[in-house]
Amino acid sequence: MNFKKFTSPTHLIENSPGIAKYFKKYGIFIALLFICIILTIATPNFLTLQNMVMVLRQTSINGILAIGVTFVIISGGIDLSLGSVVALTGVAAASFAHPGTHGLIVPLLVGILIGLGIGVINGLIITKGKVAAFIVTLGMMTIARGLALVVSDGRPVSNLSDSFNFIGGGAFLNIPIPILLFAAVIILSSIILNYTKTGRYIYAVGGNENAAKASGINVHSIKMFTYIMCSGLAGLAGIVLASRITTGQPNAGVAYELDAIAAVVIGGTSLSGGAGKIIGTVVGALIIGVINNGLDLLNITSYSQQIIKGLIIIGAVLLDRKN
Template sequence: MSLKMENVKTNEIPQEKNKQFKDISMNILKKYGILIILFLLIALMSVLTPYFLTFPNMINIVRQMSIIGIIAIGVTPIIITKGIDLSSGSLIALVSVVVAGFAHPGDYPILVPIAMALGVGLLVGLINGTLIAKGLLAPFIATLGMMTAARGAAMLISDGRPIGNLSDPFKFIGQGAILGVPVPIIIFALVGIVTWVLLNKTKIGKYIYAIGGNEQAAVTAGINVKKVLIMVYAYAGLLGGLAGMILTSRIASGQPQAGLMFELDAIAAAVIGGTSLFGGIGTVGGTIIGALIIGVMNNGLDLLSVNSYWQQIVKGAIIVAAVYIDTRKNRKK
């Protein structure tokens, strides 16, 4: 009898160890899975092309993705509240042509085009938030309407033509560097830090997650849901205005066609980074990693001379896979 008991115990020990190992592995994948994917993608591109893993190219990837990254960081709180913003790309175009008109040499101090960029972005965000929170429009419909209207306004203001002749101080925002670090990367990092603090260390951040988790419970708990939603969309608009200013400065002209498909890249970065379309889940760090994954993929495929059409197909497949995984997670819950 004692011999049988000993055999049972010895059989249980390996099973318990296997279970513990699986649990630890699953926890690591949940916490660091997206980061592991980024490193694997970098390793793969480094093997496929010798030009990929060089310091200038790494800096170039982050600089290129800083604009999409800033938009994605703004979109993240919106998605956490179960919302969506389809107007980001058109906002970029509107801000681009407005700012360019105030950035000619000798016309206005540098603070004027900066204020115009942030002001236009904030205004568009406030309109979106008000239509959604107080007008009770679905986020998809409200921001789809703004996407069309903002693009039309950009074409109207510029008469469909680029606006050039921008001042050197303004061009420094998108083309300059401080201590060897490109200014767009510095702004991207600051936006990430500020938004992380906003989501993790303030009451508004707690309210955002609460609304995304259960809006009715948030209302019951006394949270002013409408006010929070307006603030969330206003913040996304503010960051969209900032991104539009950086892009205009970098290409040294106001372009009414700027920002095409930027909203989808931003949403993709957030979703790939683990922000749930079902609401209540999302992190700034994950969104930044998601943006870098898109940047690494685009840059690597460019270096490999892969047709741009194939790049779009690959990106689409990755987005669908990320949403599918998110859906599976929520079904299990």
């Protein structure tokens, strides 16, 4: 079997002619650009270096989550437990981050390992237990939320060390740490998906699971990998969020999975699996981030914000698909 066929969703594009090919490839970039141009005209406060950095930082948590779930969705799965995992890992990490108790490495490890562990559990039940991913991760969504409440006794975990708070609030060479982490995640994920065997297999499993199995791919371990990756990144996002707001909040991250999945879908990844790109997801997350930022800058009322946000999301995808 020739996997080259699956290596990238752009194989479709390569066969389509001229201008259509151009739009197919860049439609979502154009949508982002379009929104940015409108906001630049609407308010002088949008297109400034300070605001651009801010939008990137505000997007980084959703961006990290969206990249994680991109792996899962390309492989044909779904993960609804992200928001709760963010809360659980944030609260757990924060519990080990009080000043003068542990080194910075302890809360970081706790957060990431809990994330990875949840990925292992999700993956095992989905592959070995043969339960639909939707159900497993829906169950995990309430379990992780419950655990977050148990761990924190229903209260925010505050009084965190400066070094822990640096992750969300600090900067290196004037670039906020969350943005650097987001960038690192983008690069690493792109490498895994585009240049490794595992990456190609993820597309193959999502494209046609039976064919992938027939050709000798260990479908279970590929799926396991995607769920572990996804929850592990949710653990990272949980740490960044807790650090950014300087508390572990058991009720943080509600519905974050929806924003993450929205970013993935806006970015051109098909919910039925087999196709998608990290860069698309990044642009999708940026569209959501820019909309949130822009609507606040324009001081649009809360009620209308929700309507406009929904319309822009659907519109952006329409613009992409039409082309």
